[in-house]
Amino acid sequence: MEKEKLEFLQIHPKDNVLVALRDLPVGYSLKFQGKDIVLKRRVAAKHKFTIDALEKDDEIYMYGVLVGKVNEPLEMGELLDVNNLRHAADDFKLGNRKLEWTKPDVSAFQGRTFRGFHRSNGTVGTANYWLVIPLVFCENRNVLTLKSALEEKLGYQVESKDYSDEVDELITRYKGGASINDLLAVDFSAARANKESKRLFPNVDGVKFLNHDMGCGGTRMDSDALCGLLAGYITHPNVAGATVLSLGCQHAQASILKAEIAKRDPDFNKPLFVFEQQFEGTEQELMQKAIKSTFTGLMEANKQEREEAGLDKLCIGLECGGSDGFSGISANPALGFLSDMMVTMGGSVILSEFPELCGVEQELSDRCIDEATAEKFIHLMRTYNAKAEADGSGFYMNPSPGNIRDGLITDAIKSAGAAKKGGTSPVAAVIDYPELANGPGLNLLCTPGNDVESTTAEVAAGANIVLFTTGLGTPTGNPIAPVIKIASNSKVYNKMNDAIDLNCGTVIDGEETIEEAAHKILEYVISVASGDRIAKAVQLGQDDFIPWRRGVSL
Numbered sequence: 047m048e049k050e051k052l053e054f055l056q057i058h059p060k061d062n063v064l065v066a067l068r069d070l071p072v073g074y075s076l077k078f079q080g081k082d083i084v085l086k087r088r089v090a091a092k093h094k095f096t097i098d099a100l101e102k103d104d105e106i107y108m109y110g111v112l113v114g115k116v117n118e119p120l121e122m123g124e125l126l127d128v129n130n131l132r133h134a135a136d137d138f139k140l141g142n143r144k145l146e147w148t149k150p151d152v153s154a155f156q157g158r159t160f161r162g163f164h165r166s167n168g169t170v171g172t173a174n175y176w177l178v179i180p181l182v183f184c185e186n187r188n189v190l191t192l193k194s195a196l197e198e199k200l201g202y203q204v205e206s207k208d209y210s211d212e213v214d215e216l217i218t219r220y221k222g223g224a225s226i227n228d229l230l231a232v233d234f235s236a237a238r239a240n241k242e243s244k245r246l247f248p249n250v251d252g253v254k255f256l257n258h259d260m261g262c263g264g265t266r267m268d269s270d271a272l273c274g275l276l277a278g279y280i281t282h283p284n285v286a287g288a289t290v291l292s293l294g295c296q297h298a299q300a301s302i303l304k305a306e307i308a309k310r311d312p313d314f315n316k317p318l319f320v321f322e323q324q325f326e327g328t329e330q331e332l333m334q335k336a337i338k339s340t341f342t343g344l345m346e347a348n349k350q351e352r353e354e355a356g357l358d359k360l361c362i363g364l365e366c367g368g369s370d371g372f373s374g375i376s377a378n379p380a381l382g383f384l385s386d387m388m389v390t391m392g393g394s395v396i397l398s399e400f401p402e403l404c405g406v407e408q409e410l411s412d413r414c415i416d417e418a419t420a421e422k423f424i425h426l427m428r429t430y431n432a433k434a435e436a437d438g439s440g441f442y443m444n445p446s447p448g449n450i451r452d453g454l455i456t457d458a459i460k461s462a463g464a465a466k467k468g469g470t471s472p473v474a475a476v477i478d479y480p481e482l483a484n485g486p487g488l489n490l491l492c493t494p495g496n497d498v499e500s501t502t503a504e505v506a507a508g509a510n511i512v513l514f515t516t517g518l519g520t521p522t523g524n525p526i527a528p529v530i531k532i533a534s535n536s537k538v539y540n541k542m543n544d545a546i547d548l549n550c551g552t553v554i555d556g557e558e559t560i561e562e563a564a565h566k567i568l569e570y571v572i573s574v575a576s577g578d579r580i581a582k583a584v585q586l587g588q589d590d591f592i593p594w595r596r597g598v599s600l
Contacts, residue, residue: 172528367520401457
């Protein structure tokens with residue numbers, strides 16, 4: 047039976063605005079709750095309009111929470127925009143525990159497994175990578191030299207299109223006397239097929255070479271946090287072993303890194319090779335030792351094979367970037383339903399991006415499993431926002447121009463929709479950056495809203511797969527964990543389907559329910575986690591990695 051395609055939506059019964067699900071013209075007339083509403087202006091899809099007439103400073107509610115106040119009197123059917131609406135959110139405090147929730151039906155996935163790499167500490171990887179990382183930015187060049195020496199020879203180079211053929215075509219036409227208009231009209235539709243790499247080590251998914259600009263020169267807190275982050279990657283279930291290059295004199299000492307590794311995995315037994323340039327001597331001696339050790343480490347890593355594992359061994363990072371006005375009513379709620387499914391089955395999920403939880407603090411703190419956990423969440427939120435305010439950029443500054451253009455006018459509107467990724471289950475743990483957060487249940491991880499910084503942190507915290515929703519289109523990934531991107535609307539999916547894996551615009555289009563979309567996503571997750579399907583970000587070699595400096599980043 048065909049599902050009804052709506053033209054507007056009230057997200058929560060408490061809301062006093064409606065969301066346009068398609069472009070609605072000026073003068074558009076509708077009936078809602080016995081009221082005849084006529085639009086005073088054109089309302090583009092994803093944007094909101096008022097149900098009642100409002101006075102100056104009246105409150106606006108969406109998702110059942112306060113998201114703003116109006117700057118001037120508004121008539122019924124008036125479009126909300128950056129001029130007539132400002133950010134506002136309810137205050138929050140330690141409240142009563144609200145731990146009752148309705149577990150979803152997971153019978154369709156009971157007994158299901160994925161094929162992953164079992165580690166000695168009981169975790170299971172969805173991939174099998176070797177890491178080459180610098181402890182300090184001084185070693186970035188040597189890491190890139192190792193990449194140049196190893197990547198192509200071992201069959202791990204991503205054969206991405208370099209567009210040199212297009213430049214050759216333009217040069218030939220220019221030399222032939224083509225005009226500017228002629229060159230602008232050139233059709234580059236003939237694409238070259240990617241060459242298939244032949245891997246020397248078929249059970250190793252890749253060697254990943256990370257670079258960063260930290261390790262020295264900043265605060266000791268930043269260098270310590272970097273060591274914790276890198277330890278999270280080295281001990282990660284998707285990593286078989288690592289080669290670490292150190293200069294020797296920097297703040298981020300190898301001893302700190304090893305202590306952070308032991309903190310996360312006391313019985314750590316993966317191959318780990320640490321080389322200090324100031325100890326080894328010449329660059330040639332350093333590089334030759336690193337190459338030999340890395341090669342022998344890969345030989346060991348290649349002995350590991352995929353084996354069956356229960357879905358409770360999945361730790362899923364929940365992320366959003368380039369969000370739009372549909373994110374909170376399609377893709378994010380679908381992830382929320384999936385999150386509740388994973389918790390029901392004993393798995394782990396991580397919700398991060400604390401600046402994008404502004405306005406829903408009370409609900410999340412009330413859902414914390416005990417008062418100590420709630421107090422930790424409240425403390426982290428208040429401390430982070432206070433630091434942002436002190437630097438002249440509070441959480442209210444979080445929405446980007448693209449967010450605002452596509453309907454997320456205030457931070458509270460953006461946050462209320464972003465929080466939907468976390469579903470309705472109790473909060474099992476609140477984790478500060480860059481700690482481990484892969485215990486069963488819903489984990490809240492303190493990170494910025496910055497997409498790459500947050501994804502980088504979620505993976506360090508234990509996420510062995512990341513689900514990333516986007517409404518505007520975001521080409522990003524991670525070096526060691528598959529990042530599955532999910533569109534909130536069909537337009538962006540069709541436009542950028544080279545970088546986006548799945549479409550939840552089907553919910554907006556009336557073709558799928560939230561539950562059906564969640565089931566579709568989980569089926570895709572299982573196939574990616576088993577190595578049967580490759581996420582678009584992995585295909586494109588999107589290995590984005592940015593450690594968070596513990597200053598302000600929204």
